Amino acid sequence: MQMLHPTLSNLDEPVLEIIATVWGMKPIPKGKATLVDALTLWMLDPAHCEKAWDALMDEQRQALQTLIGSRGQMPLFMFGRLFGEVRRMGRGGIEREQPHKNPQSVAEGLYYRGFIAIGFEMGNSGAQPLVYVPEDFMLILPSHKTAYRDLEASPVVPNVTAVPLESV
Numbered sequence: 306m307q308m309l310h311p312t313l314s315n316l317d318e319p320v321l322e323i324i325a326t327v328w329g330m331k332p333i334p335k336g337k338a339t340l341v342d343a344l345t346l347w348m349l350d351p352a353h354c355e356k357a358w359d360a361l362m363d364e365q366r367q368a369l370q371t372l373i374g375s376r377g378q379m380p381l382f383m384f385g386r387l388f389g390e391v392r393r394m395g396r397g398g399i400e401r402e403q404p405h406k407n408p409q410s411v412a413e414g415l416y417y418r419g420f421i422a423i424g425f426e427m428g429n430s431g432a433q434p435l436v437y438v439p440e441d442f443m444l445i446l447p448s449h450k451t452a453y454r455d456l457e458a459s460p461v462v463p464n465v466t467a468v469p470l471e472s473v
Contacts, residue, residue, distance in 0.1 A: 306377055309439040310345045312422045319396040323405045324348075324419035328357055348419060348442060355447045357418065364388075364411045366448075369420055369438065373448055378437035381423060385436075388412040391423065412436070 313321060318337045321344060325333045330347050334340045347353055358366070368388045372379055385391075389410020394402060408414035415421045422439065425432040438446070 306437055306440045307422070307424060309348060309442045310341065312424075312439045312442075313341045313344055313419075315422070315424075317395060319399050320417070323399060323417055327405050327418050328353060344419075349445060351445050351447075354442075354445050357420075358447050361418070361420075362411075362414070365414055365418075365420070368411045368415060369446065370448055372421065372436065372438055373443060373446070377440065377443045378426075378435050381434035381436050384412060388415075391416045393423075 313324075316324075318340065321337065321340050322333055325340065325344050325347070328344070328347060330344065334343045348357075361369070368384075371387065372384070389412045391413045392398070392402070392404060392409065393416075394404065399405075404413055405417040408417065412421065416423070420438065420442075421436050423434060423436055426435050427433070
């Protein structure tokens with residue numbers, strides 16, 4: 306599995322700019338190599354990582370936890386069936402569709418936030434596409450945090466009236 310820096314290096318500059326924006330990086334460095342270096346350091350900072358994790362929707366955190374539970378990677382077709390497809394687009398498509406603001410699937414939301422990547426792994430029948438979380442990035446994700454953490458300690462008792470089965 307790849308590390309974050311080479312993963313980011315494989316992305317187009319418009320996607321990197323979206324990820325930097327979503328992660329709150331200001332100013333966004335110019336030039337792909339500079340942006341990849343700065344974004345790698347930014348995303349591997351535990352405080353930034355936790356803030357980005359907390360901003361995810363529950364479904365997105367669930368998808369990431371599923372992927373982490375699968376050793377950080379899963380065949381693309383399987384991940385797509387579970388969490389939807391990722392529309393990969395260039396600068397024009399990103400400006401028009403705004404996939405980071407209006408993702409059409411859980412997977413797309415994670416991709417344009419930089420939490421998952423799409424790569425290839427050699428299999429018996431050739432290169433197989435897969436979805437993965439970069440190894441060094443996966444190690445600092447606060448995946449122990451869930452939305453259930455802030456629930457009240459006292460249980461909620463529903464207002465239900467019992468009816469004897471004979472009367473039904």
